[in-house]
Amino acid sequence: MTTPSLRAEHTARLDFQVWSTTATLVVTDADALDQAAACLRDVIARIDATCSRFRTDSEINRILRRPGRPVKLSSTLNAALGQALRAASATGYLVDPTVAAAVIAAGYDRDIAAVLDRALTGTAQDTGNGPGAAAPGAWRLRHDAAAETLTVPAGVGIDLGATAKAFAADEAATRIAGQVRGGVLVGLGGDIAVAGPAPADGWRITVADDHRTPATAHQTVSITSGGLATSSTMTRRWPTAMGWKHHIVDPRTGTNPEPRWRTVSVAAATCVDANAAATAAIVLGDSAPQWLAGQGLPALLVDVGGAMTTVAGWPAAAEL
Amino acid sequence: MNNGKANPPKGIGLRRRVRTLTVGVVGAAVLATAGVTATMAYGQGAQDSATAASSAGTSTDSAALAAPTQTPASTTSRTGHASSGGS
Numbered sequence: 001m002t003t004p005s006l007r008a009e010h011t012a013r014l015d016f017q018v019w020s021t022t023a024t025l026v027v028t029d030a031d032a033l034d035q036a037a038a039c040l041r042d043v044i045a046r047i048d049a050t051c052s053r054f055r056t057d058s059e060i061n062r063i064l065r066r067p068g069r070p071v072k073l074s075s076t077l078n079a080a081l082g083q084a085l086r087a088a089s090a091t092g093y094l095v096d097p098t099v100a101a102a103v104i105a106a107g108y109d110r111d112i113a114a115v116l117d118r119a120l121t122g123t124a125q126d127t128g129n130g131p132g133a134a135a136p137g138a139w140r141l142r143h144d145a146a147a148e149t150l151t152v153p154a155g156v157g158i159d160l161g162a163t164a165k166a167f168a169a170d171e172a173a174t175r176i177a178g179q180v181r182g183g184v185l186v187g188l189g190g191d192i193a194v195a196g197p198a199p200a201d202g203w204r205i206t207v208a209d210d211h212r213t214p215a216t217a218h219q220t221v222s223i224t225s226g227g228l229a230t231s232s233t234m235t236r237r238w239p240t241a242m243g244w245k246h247h248i249v250d251p252r253t254g255t256n257p258e259p260r261w262r263t264v265s266v267a268a269a270t271c272v273d274a275n276a277a278a279t280a281a282i283v284l285g286d287s288a289p290q291w292l293a294g295q296g297l298p299a300l301l302v303d304v305g306g307a308m309t310t311v312a313g314w315p316a317a318a319e320l
Numbered sequence: 321m322n323n324g325k326a327n328p329p330k331g332i333g334l335r336r337r338v339r340t341l342t343v344g345v346v347g348a349a350v351l352a353t354a355g356v357t358a359t360m361a362y363g364q365g366a367q368d369s370a371t372a373a374s375s376a377g378t379s380t381d382s383a384a385l386a387a388p389t390q391t392p393a394s395t396t397s398r399t400g401h402a403s404s405g406g407s
Contacts, residue, residue, distance in 0.1 A: 011401065013401075021407040022407070024402045024403075026401050026402060085383075086383045087383075087385075088383075089383035090383040090384050090385045091385070165407075185401055185402055187402040187403070187404070189407030190403060190404045190405045190406060190407045191404070191407075192402055192404050199401075201395065201397075202393060202395070203401050203402070204395055204397050204399070204400040204401050205392075205400050205401065205402055205403070205404050206399075206400035206402070206403045206404070207403075207404050207405060208403055208404070208405035208406075209405055209406055210405045210406050210407075211402075211403035211404055211405030211406065211407055212403070212405075212407075213405075214403075216405065217403070217405075220395050220397055220398065220399070220400050221392035221393060221394060221395060222392065222393045222394075222395045223388070223390070223392050223393075224389075224390055225388065225389055225390065226388040226389065227388075228392065228404050229404060230404040230405045230406060231406065232405060232406025233406070234406050235405070235406030235407055236406065236407065263405070263406065265404055265405075267388045267391065267392045268385060268386060268387060268388055269386035269387060269388055269389065270386065273385040273386050276385060277385050295384075295385050295387065296387035297385060297387055297388075298387075298388065298391045298392055312387075312391070313391035313392075314391065314392055315391075315392060315393060315394035316394070
C-alpha cells in the first residue's frame with residue numbers, strides 16, 4: 001500500500017549552477033527533461049549575453065558606452081527592459097533599474113561570489129563605504145518598445161538584476177511548456193515560474209530566507225500557475241567597514257532600506273511581478289502589507305525578528 | 321591642581337564653542353533639508369514620468385502588477401518541488 005506522501009510522482013528534475021546561484025528545472029513528463037534543459041540553458045545564455053552588468057561584452061554594457069542616442073535593441077533585451085520598466089512604474093519606482101550606481105557604490109560591482117571573496121579576504125577595505133545617492137530614475141530612459149530602441153542619458157547606469165532572473169524564469173517556463181508535453185517549473189535563484197499542467201497537488205514550493213538552505217525554510221505552499229518569488233536581505237550580503245550591506249537598495253536614497261522585513265515571498269501572475277512586489281515590499285517597510293493587500297498579491301513577510309505576516313490569501317504558516 | 325571640574329570657557333574659547341555649535345546645527349539642518357528635497361524631487365520625477373510615459377506609448381503603459389489566478393494553497397508536505405528564497 002502506498003501512502004499519499006510516498007506515492008510516486010512522474011516528475012524529473014535537474015539542478016545546476018548559474019549566476020552564482022542554483023537553477024532548478026522540474027518537468028511532469030520525465031522524457032521531456034533533456035529538451036526542456038536545452039531550452040532553459042538557451043534562455044539563460046541569451047539573458048546573460050544581453051542583460052549582464054558583469055560582462056563587458058554584454059549588450060546592455062555596450063549600450064551604456066554610447067549614451068545620448070537611440071540604439072537598436074535585440075528582441076531579448078527589448079523584452080527584458082520592457083519588463084524592468086513596467087515593474088518600475090508598477091511599483092512607483094521602488095524597483096528601479098537606474099539604481100546601478102548606488103548598487104556599485106555599496107560594493108556590489110561584480111559577481112556576488114567575487115564580492116564576497118574580496119570582502120572576506122580584505123583586499124579592498126574601503127569598498128562599499130561610499131555614501132548612497134538617489135537613482136536618476138527610470139523615467140529618464142527613452143525606451144521605444146515598438147521600434148526596439150533605447151536612449152540612455154549620459155551618466156545613467158542600468159542594473160537589470162532586480163528583474164532579469166525572474167524574466168528568464170518566465171521566458172523559459174513559457175517556452176518549455178510550448179515545446180513539450182506536461183507541466184514545467186523553472187527556478188532561478190529562488191525565482192519560480194510554472195507553466196503547463198501542474199501536478200495533481202500543485203507545484204510545492206518551500207519558501208525560505210535562503211533557497212539553498214533548508215534550515216531557513218518558513219513554509220511550504222503549492223501553486224498551479226504563474227510565479228512565486230522571494231526577496232531577502234539575508235543573502236547577497238557582504239561585510240564592509242560600515243557594517244553588513246546587501247543587494248536591495250532603495251532608489252530614493254541609494255542605500256539599503258531601513259531594516260523591517262528580512263524576507264518577503266509573493267505569488268503573482270508572473271515571476272517578474274512576484275519578484276518586483278517582493279523587492280518593493282522590503283524597500284517600503286512598515287506599509288508593505290497594506291500595499292501588497294491593495295494590489296491583491298498574496299504574500300508572506302518575515303520581519304527581522306522572524307515574526308511572520310501573511311496578506312491577500314497567503315495561507316497561514318504552520319510549523320515545519 | 322586638578323579639582324575634578326573643568327573651568328567654564330570664557331572669551332575666545334566661548335566664542336569658538338558657540339561658533340562650532342552653530343555651524344553644526346546649521347549644517348545638520350541643511351543636510352536634512354537637502355535629503356527631504358531630494359526625496360520629494362524623486363517622487364515628483366516619478367509622477368511626471370508616469371504621465372509622460374503613458375502619453376509616449378512606452379513599455380510602461382498600463383503598468384500594474386498582476387495577481388495570480390489562484391492564491392497559494394497550504395500543503396502538509398514537508399518537501400517541495402523547489403525552494404523560493406533569497407539567492
